[in-house]
Amino acid sequence: MDRMQAWIEAFPELKPLGDAAEPAGWVWPTRLGGVRAWVTPPWSLDIGSDAQADLVAALMQSSRIPIQIFDLPAGSALAASYNLKNVCAHPRHTRQVKLDDYSPPKKRSQQARRALREGTTIVDSRDVALHVALHQAARKRKGITSDERRLTALITALLAESNHHAWIALNAGRPIASAIIVRDTTTALYALGGQVRSEDPGITARSSVLLLAHAIEQAAQQGDQIFDFGGSSDPGVDRFYAEFGAAVTPKVRLVKTAAWIRPLIALKRPDLVFPKPVPSS
Numbered sequence: 001m002d003r004m005q006a007w008i009e010a011f012p013e014l015k016p017l018g019d020a021a022e023p024a025g026w027v028w029p030t031r032l033g034g035v036r037a038w039v040t041p042p043w044s045l046d047i048g049s050d051a052q053a054d055l056v057a058a059l060m061q062s063s064r065i066p067i068q069i070f071d072l073p074a075g076s077a078l079a080a081s082y083n084l085k086n087v088c089a090h091p092r093h094t095r096q097v098k099l100d101d102y103s104p105p106k107k108r109s110q111q112a113r114r115a116l117r118e119g120t121t122i123v124d125s126r127d128v129a130l131h132v133a134l135h136q137a138a139r140k141r142k143g144i145t146s147d148e149r150r151l152t153a154l155i156t157a158l159l160a161e162s163n164h165h166a167w168i169a170l171n172a173g174r175p176i177a178s179a180i181i182v183r184d185t186t187t188a189l190y191a192l193g194g195q196v197r198s199e200d201p202g203i204t205a206r207s208s209v210l211l212l213a214h215a216i217e218q219a220a221q222q223g224d225q226i227f228d229f230g231g232s233s234d235p236g237v238d239r240f241y242a243e244f245g246a247a248v249t250p251k252v253r254l255v256k257t258a259a260w261i262r263p264l265i266a267l268k269r270p271d272l273v274f275p276k277p278v279p280s281s
Contacts, residue, residue: 003184004048006157007041018059025051035261037067045230046073049184057087057254066258074249090253094231095246099220105245115210118203122214125168126159134178134194169211176207179215187226188219248279
């Protein structure tokens with residue numbers, strides 16, 4: 001099953017990009033600053049695992065939608081000879097580990113063992129409300145707003161699919177962190193997660209380490225070849241992923257804005273006009 005199926009169910013207004021029978025990706029019609037926009041679906045890391053950079057860019061150039069922001073899957077790249085014209089390619093990244101020969105760094109193994117000694121356990125959970133609450137707690141702590149109703153619909157759809165996994169880290173019976181792992185062919189993708197702060201920040205951090213270590217181990221046992229951390233533009237989170245030995249894997253965000261709206265975009269969303277460099281390791 002296409003891993004975008006849950007998004008299609010949760011967001012029935014999603015539009016196929018290009019041919020509806022074989023879409024180049026799935027995009028969300030919305031408004032940014034009152035202006036029509038097509039963007040990567042909420043909470044999705046890209047517009048679909050089969051999205052081809054050159055085709056998507058060509059479709060963007062032929063579209064008259066004023067704002068288009070499409071994230072492509074890991075490993076996507078435009079042909080060196082491709083003429084972007086009025087579409088900008090912004091370098092982004094995720095972090096991945098190859099599971100066939102993966103062993104966690106010593107520091108992470110020590111943290112995971114200590115979490116176990118501190119009473120942290122990892123349980124399989126399809127409790128939608130709990131996953132929503134933990135995700136929302138993390139977003140609230142960072143000052144990020146989100147539509148809880150739509151998030152609930154998405155998580156409900158994700159957890160209804162038996163090939164995906166959902167884990168909760170409990171410390172002394174209290175939920176600390178969550179992870180929803182979406183399987184896509186041979187890749188296990190850390191798609192959604194959340195975390196609450198405990199009275200001891202160290203316990204919270206080590207519980208999260210144990211949670212992801214467990215998710216990686218389970219992915220390897222079920223035959224997945226890659227564990228994808230999903231990437232983050234937050235330097236602290238990116239460093240947290242890197243300490244699992246996860247290497248930088250390039251991604252591309254394609255952005256097209258109509259000339260008349262570009263000055264406002266530069267003011268309100270400079271990240272869409274002035275891309276940040278990708279970490280070297």
